[in-house]
Amino acid sequence: MFGKSHKIDMCNGPIMPGIIAFSLPLMLSGCLQLLFNAADVIVVGRFAGNESLAAVGSTSSLTNLLINLFIGLSIGANVTVGHTLGSGDEKGTQDNVHTAVTISLISGVMLIGIGVLFSRPLLVRMDAPSDVLDKAALYLKIIFIGMPANMAYNFGSAILRAAGDTRRPLYFLSAAGVVNVILNLFFVIVLHMDVAGVALATIIAQCISAVLILICLCRMDGPCHLNMKKLYIQPNRLRRMMQIGLPAGIQGSLFSFSNVLIQSSINSFGSVVVAGNSAAASIEQFVYISMNAVHQAVVSFTSQNTGAGRPERIQKILFSGLGLVTVVGLIMGISVNLLGTPLLSIYSPDPAVIEAGKTRLLWISVPYFLCGVMEIVMGIMRGLGYAITPMIVSLSGVCLFRIVWLATAFVWVPTQSMLLLSYPVSWILTTLIHTLTYLYACRHHSLFRQVK
Numbered sequence: 001m002f003g004k005s006h007k008i009d010m011c012n013g014p015i016m017p018g019i020i021a022f023s024l025p026l027m028l029s030g031c032l033q034l035l036f037n038a039a040d041v042i043v044v045g046r047f048a049g050n051e052s053l054a055a056v057g058s059t060s061s062l063t064n065l066l067i068n069l070f071i072g073l074s075i076g077a078n079v080t081v082g083h084t085l086g087s088g089d090e091k092g093t094q095d096n097v098h099t100a101v102t103i104s105l106i107s108g109v110m111l112i113g114i115g116v117l118f119s120r121p122l123l124v125r126m127d128a129p130s131d132v133l134d135k136a137a138l139y140l141k142i143i144f145i146g147m148p149a150n151m152a153y154n155f156g157s158a159i160l161r162a163a164g165d166t167r168r169p170l171y172f173l174s175a176a177g178v179v180n181v182i183l184n185l186f187f188v189i190v191l192h193m194d195v196a197g198v199a200l201a202t203i204i205a206q207c208i209s210a211v212l213i214l215i216c217l218c219r220m221d222g223p224c225h226l227n228m229k230k231l232y233i234q235p236n237r238l239r240r241m242m243q244i245g246l247p248a249g250i251q252g253s254l255f256s257f258s259n260v261l262i263q264s265s266i267n268s269f270g271s272v273v274v275a276g277n278s279a280a281a282s283i284e285q286f287v288y289i290s291m292n293a294v295h296q297a298v299v300s301f302t303s304q305n306t307g308a309g310r311p312e313r314i315q316k317i318l319f320s321g322l323g324l325v326t327v328v329g330l331i332m333g334i335s336v337n338l339l340g341t342p343l344l345s346i347y348s349p350d351p352a353v354i355e356a357g358k359t360r361l362l363w364i365s366v367p368y369f370l371c372g373v374m375e376i377v378m379g380i381m382r383g384l385g386y387a388i389t390p391m392i393v394s395l396s397g398v399c400l401f402r403i404v405w406l407a408t409a410f411v412w413v414p415t416q417s418m419l420l421l422s423y424p425v426s427w428i429l430t431t432l433i434h435t436l437t438y439l440y441a442c443r444h445h446s447l448f449r450q451v452k
Helices: 015-047 050-057 060-087 090-125 133-145 147-162 167-190 194-219 235-267 271-307 311-338 340-347 351-364 369-383 388-407 416-420 422-444
Strands: none
Touching (some): 015 147, 015 271, 060 090, 060 147, 060 271, 090 133, 133 147, 133 194, 147 167, 271 311, 311 340, 311 369, 340 351, 351 416, 369 388, 369 422, 416 422
């Protein structure tokens, strides 16, 4: 498992089979990672009640707000490692790998301080219902203690993805996921630890996956080999990593900021609607993570082919990604909507909670493929090395638009449906603008000028 080659050749051969082979393990590993949170939500919803369900579920947008800036740097690591691997620069790849792992550990330590100090004040600012505030704050503080492991896993898996290896992260998450579910049940049912128990189970599982992925990198041969005794930061590699990853991180954080505003509006409907939305959000994330696997494949394929100087493959990567993400998004999105009642019943038997969740699934899961299409075009741009343009487009088309929607359409019609409609409308708008920027890049990027 640690020593064998699991790499996919991204610069040669048919593209669609390669993207599928790359994406499938990533889909499965992403779904397993989501099971960490889903297990939390299901266990507390079933064995601790609606208040605990709302407490755990209401923290996701805030958690994403605080960690996405650093997760964005892992995108920078993925692209920079892909570029140096594609161009055959072994020393550059070594510098990128050690810089990325070092930054991951530093980021995790920083997040512990941020999360522990600011979790409760930020939940108060979000108007979290008073009956869930204490539990939500406790859950968040424990989760943030595990951030060094979270960051190490995300950066480590980004390095493996850049090398064409998506299978071993799946193996590591499988092991960690089993531990997480067992500990969830033990801490909540046997020890009656409530939200603290599921948070503790999650960070233990994250530590297991992080240790496994670091061992994997340490035992790898070739330019991606990691030496934990010689961690260092190469300034030029860090600068390039930040040029690509920091805009992606800022974008992710501001995406989450707009979602925090929407969560605050959802909070105004009370803890039952919050619980229903929390359960539905947990379900729909399985759709998103499956589409995001295709997005990450597109970023990795594009970055390696850019480094290798293969412009003729870029457009094929784009169309393959668009076709695959549309099929995945439509099948999964429509399926979870049709199965809304039994799926939501897993989280809570309360009919009011189920009804609120079904409303969210209707407006989010069915058109979710539009979000996938948006991310494929954005992924091509990032793989080409563009960072600022995708960030500006996404911030304008998604974040700014949703804030305006909250101040106008939702004020005029203050219903849950009107609030959730902001999502599909923003995806359509942003996809159109991303497409225009890609067409511009095709005319002006140095890679494409080589073939004219």
